Amino acid sequence: MPRADSRTAPTRFAYLGPEGTFAEAALAVLTSDADEPAHVRAHVDARPAPSVAAALAAVRAGDRDAALVPLENSVEGSVPATMDGLVDGAPLVITREVFLPVAFVLAVRPGTDAAGVRSVASHPHALAQCRARVAELVPEADVVPAGSTADAARRVADGEHDAAVCAAIAAERYGLVALATDLADHPGAVTRFVLVERPGPLPAPTGADKTTVTAVVADRTGALLDLLAEFAVRGISLTRIESRPTRERLGVYSFSIDCEGHVADQRVGDALAALHRAADEVRFLGSYPRADAQAGKPVAERVGDAAFTAAEEWLARVRAGTAGQG
Numbered sequence: 001m002p003r004a005d006s007r008t009a010p011t012r013f014a015y016l017g018p019e020g021t022f023a024e025a026a027l028a029v030l031t032s033d034a035d036e037p038a039h040v041r042a043h044v045d046a047r048p049a050p051s052v053a054a055a056l057a058a059v060r061a062g063d064r065d066a067a068l069v070p071l072e073n074s075v076e077g078s079v080p081a082t083m084d085g086l087v088d089g090a091p092l093v094i095t096r097e098v099f100l101p102v103a104f105v106l107a108v109r110p111g112t113d114a115a116g117v118r119s120v121a122s123h124p125h126a127l128a129q130c131r132a133r134v135a136e137l138v139p140e141a142d143v144v145p146a147g148s149t150a151d152a153a154r155r156v157a158d159g160e161h162d163a164a165v166c167a168a169i170a171a172e173r174y175g176l177v178a179l180a181t182d183l184a185d186h187p188g189a190v191t192r193f194v195l196v197e198r199p200g201p202l203p204a205p206t207g208a209d210k211t212t213v214t215a216v217v218a219d220r221t222g223a224l225l226d227l228l229a230e231f232a233v234r235g236i237s238l239t240r241i242e243s244r245p246t247r248e249r250l251g252v253y254s255f256s257i258d259c260e261g262h263v264a265d266q267r268v269g270d271a272l273a274a275l276h277r278a279a280d281e282v283r284f285l286g287s288y289p290r291a292d293a294q295a296g297k298p299v300a301e302r303v304g305d306a307a308f309t310a311a312e313e314w315l316a317r318v319r320a321g322t323a324g325q326g
C-alpha cells in the first residue's frame with residue numbers, strides 16, 4: 001500500500017523493543033514495502049524503546065518521526081498501554097496500520113529441560129495468548145510479566161528467568177532454543193500495529209481508509225446510542241468500538257472507535273463534527289489507509305459525497321432565497 005500523503009515520510013522510527021519483538025517485525029514489514037519511497041527504505045533508522053509509553057514520548061518530543069506500537073490482538077483484545085498512551089498527552093495521529101500474524105515459542109537457555117523451568121516471562125498479552133499451553137508444559141512455573149516478548153528472552157539469556165514466551169526470532173537473537181513451538185492456545189492470532197506520528201498533513205484518502213477517534217461521554221441515559229447514531233445515520237460502518245475508563249471517576253468512559261472511511265469523505269467528516277457536538281470531548285486519532293486495502297462496505301447513495309454536495313448546494317440556494325426545492 002503506497003504512502004499516499006503529502007507529509008514527509010518518516011525515517012526515524014521508535015518501536016517497542018528490545019530487538020526481536022513482534023513490533024520490530026511489524027516495522028520491518030512496513031518499511032520494506034516496495035511501495036514506500038526509496039529514501040525511506042534506504043534510510044530506515046529504527047530504535048528500540050523500553051515501553052510503548054517511551055516510544056510515544058520520543059515522537060512527542062521530536063526525537064523520533066514515528067512510533068510503531070501494538071494496538072490490538074485478535075485473541076487478547078486491545079493493548080491498554082497504547083490505547084491510553086494515544087489519549088494522554090500531546091496529540092498524535094495514526095498514519096498507517098500493519099497486521100502481523102503472531103506465533104510463539106517457549107524459549108530456554110540451551111540445556112534447560114521442562115523440569116528446570118521455574119519461571120516463565122513474557123509480555124502480558126503474549127502470556128494471555130499461551131496460558132493453557134504454558135500451564136500444561138511447565139505447570140509448576142511462576143508466570144512473570146516482562147516489558148515485551150524480546151525483553152523476556154533477553155532476561156532468560158541473562159539468567160533472570162528460566163523461559164520466555166517470545167517469537168522464534170527473539171529466541172535466536174538471544175541465543176536461546178525452543179523447548180516448544182506453536183505455543184498459542186488459539187492458532188492464527190494476528191496483532192494490529194499502528195504507526196503513530198505528530199499531527200501534520202493527513203494521509204490522502206485512498207478509497208479504502210479507516211478513521212480512529214475517541215469520545216468521552218458523561219454518565220447519561222442514551223449517551224452511547226447518541227454517538228453510534230451519528231455513524232449509523234450516515235451509513236458508516238464501525239470496525240472497532242471499545243470503552244476505556246477515563247481514570248477520573250467511575251462511570252465516565254472514553255469510547256475508542258474505528259470506522260470505515262476518511263475524514264476527508266463528507267459523511268465521515270460530518271459524523272465527526274456531529275460527534276463533537278454529542279460528546280463531552282473528542283480526540284481525532286487519524287485517517288489512514290486500511291492494511292487490507294479493502295474498500296469496506298458499499299456506501300448508500302443517500303450518504304455518498306455527491307449527495308452531501310447536492311444537499312449543501314440546495315441549502316445555499318435556500319439561504320440565498322433562490323430555491324426551496326431540489
Ligand SMILES: O=C(O)C(=O)C[C@]1(C(=O)O)C=C[C@@H](O)C=C1
Binds near residue numbers: 070102
Ligand atoms: O512484545 C512484543 O513482541 C510486542 O510486540 C508486543 C505484543 C503486544 O503488545 O501484544 C505484540 C504482539 C503479541 O501479541 C505479543 C506482544
